[in-house]
Structures are given as C-alpha cells and as structure tokens.
Amino acid sequence: MNTNKPCIVFDLDGTLVDTAPDLAGAMNAVLRHFGRSEVSTDAVRRMVGHGARRTMAEGLRLTGGGTDAMLDEGQPIFLDHYGRNICVESRPFDGVESVLDRLAADAALAVCTNKPVALAEKLIASLGWGDRFAAILGGDSLPVRKPDAAPLYEVIARSGGDPARAAMIGDSSSDMGAARAANIPSVLVSYGYLDAPVADLRADAVIAHFAELPAALRRAAPSIWSTGAGPA
Numbered sequence: 486m487n488t489n490k491p492c493i494v495f496d497l498d499g500t501l502v503d504t505a506p507d508l509a510g511a512m513n514a515v516l517r518h519f520g521r522s523e524v525s526t527d528a529v530r531r532m533v534g535h536g537a538r539r540t541m542a543e544g545l546r547l548t549g550g551g552t553d554a555m556l557d558e559g560q561p562i563f564l565d566h567y568g569r570n571i572c573v574e575s576r577p578f579d580g581v582e583s584v585l586d587r588l589a590a591d592a593a594l595a596v597c598t599n600k601p602v603a604l605a606e607k608l609i610a611s612l613g614w615g616d617r618f619a620a621i622l623g624g625d626s627l628p629v630r631k632p633d634a635a636p637l638y639e640v641i642a643r644s645g646g647d648p649a650r651a652a653m654i655g656d657s658s659s660d661m662g663a664a665r666a667a668n669i670p671s672v673l674v675s676y677g678y679l680d681a682p683v684a685d686l687r688a689d690a691v692i693a694h695f696a697e698l699p700a701a702l703r704r705a706a707p708s709i710w711s712t713g714a715g716p717a
C-alpha cells in the first residue's frame with residue numbers, strides 16, 4: 486500500500502527526545518555495579534546514537550576501560566534500569582510536538598532508531614505519542630542498523646512510503662550515513678548528540694531548532710512533495 490504521501494523518517498534520541506538524563510541513569514547503574522565512578526548527563530550525550538552496547542562501552546572506557554565480558558554482564562543491568570525509568574526526565578526537544586502536528590497533515594511520519602524497538606515503543610507510548618507514527622523501527626528490528634540503509638528502506642516500506650519521496654531527520658553520523666547510503670535527503674539537528682563536527686556529517690540541511698524543520702525540508706527535499714511547495 487502506498488500512501489501517496491512523502492515519508493519523513495525521524496531518529497529518536499537526540500532528535501525528537503532529550504533522552505540523555507534517563508540514559509545516564511542506566512549508564513550509572515552499570516558503572517556502580519562495576520564499582521566505577523559515575524558519569525555526567527553531558528558526557529552521556531556524546532555516547533548515544535549507536536545502540537545501548539556502544540553507549541555502555543564508551544562509559545566503561547571513560548572510567549577505566551571495559552571488556553566484552555563486562556559489556557555482556559552490564560547489558561541486562563542497563564536495559565532493565567532503563568526500561569523501568571525510560572521517561573522520568575526524558576522530554577521532547579522544544580518545538581517538536583507542534584512541528585510533528587503540522588507535518589502530519591502532509592506526510593507519513595516514521596521513527597528509525599538504534600534503540601531496541603521495545604524500548605523505543607515504550608518511550609513513544611510514555612510520551613503519549615502512540616498514534617503519531619506510521620511505523621517504528623529499532624536497532625534490533627533487522628540484522629543491520631543505521632548507518633546501514635536497510636532499516637531506512639524498511640521503515641519507509643512499513644509506512645506505505647516510497648524512498649524516492651522520503652527524508653531522514655537525525656543528529657548523528659549513523660543517521661546521516663544511513664540517509665546517504667539510501668540516497669535520501671537528510672536534515673541534521675545541530676542541538677542533538679552530535680558525534681562528529683557538523684561539516685563532517687554532510688547533511689543536506691542543518692537546523693539549530695526543530696521549528697526550522699518545515700523550511701529545511703522545503704529546501705533540502707523539494708522533490709518529495711507532490712505540489713513542489715513543501716509542507717506549510
């Protein structure tokens with residue numbers, strides 16, 4: 486089924502939602518388990534975007550080093566703590582809800598995150614966003630994750646969309662890499678958990694506030710709108 490609408494695919498952490506405080510809570514539960522010192526939420530902001538295991542690996546590296554065995558031991562602690570505290574301090578970034586409302590009139594909206602899909606769905610439900618997205622794909626939904634193009638193609642297909650009329654909005658190298666691999670226009674949010682200098686991420690447009698997104702989409706992805714005009 487093709488909806489005949491453009492499909493706008495959003496990354497979750499660092500793009501739609503500031504999840505770093507609750508991710509830091511889970512990270513610090515793991516660090517306490519290993520007798521390490523805790524890390525700050527700001528430090529965790531630089532560790533998100535490539536899945537929980539990579540976040541944990543960075544936290545362990547920063548506090549004395551980690552082995553694969555420690556990651557195996559820490560992973561259930563991280564996921565259990567995070568799952569029970571997923572929306573304690575996590576909040577949508579400024580402007581997100583009103584812009585999603587506006588875009589929903591003209592496009593199918595989807596989420597493609599490297600978070601485990603069950604946790605992504607739980608966070609989205611906790612925010613009261615259960616009806617906003619045509620499809621949600623997580624880092625464990627397919628054998629590969631962003632920056633591979635496959636999850637992007639898959640979430641667009643599940644949304645009833647067409648890759649030729651899609652755009653990717655994200656905050657990290659995994660998002661921009663996936664968009665490039667899929668040959669889909671990209672918008673980078675520079676307020677997110679950037680893991681590289683903005684210029685290195687080679688986005689088609691960069692925005693510093695979510696309210697700039699409709700204009701950025703008109704600029705970066707003019708061909709995905711049937712009228713050619715873009716979203717209001």
Ligand SMILES: O=C(O)COP(=O)(O)O
Pocket residue numbers: 496497498499532533534535536537540597598599600601657
């Ligand atoms: O690293 C994660 O767990 C998820 O990050 P993402 O939502 O930015 O893909």
Ligand SMILES: [Mg+2]
Pocket residue numbers: 496497498499500533534655656657677678
């Ligand atoms: Mg992100």
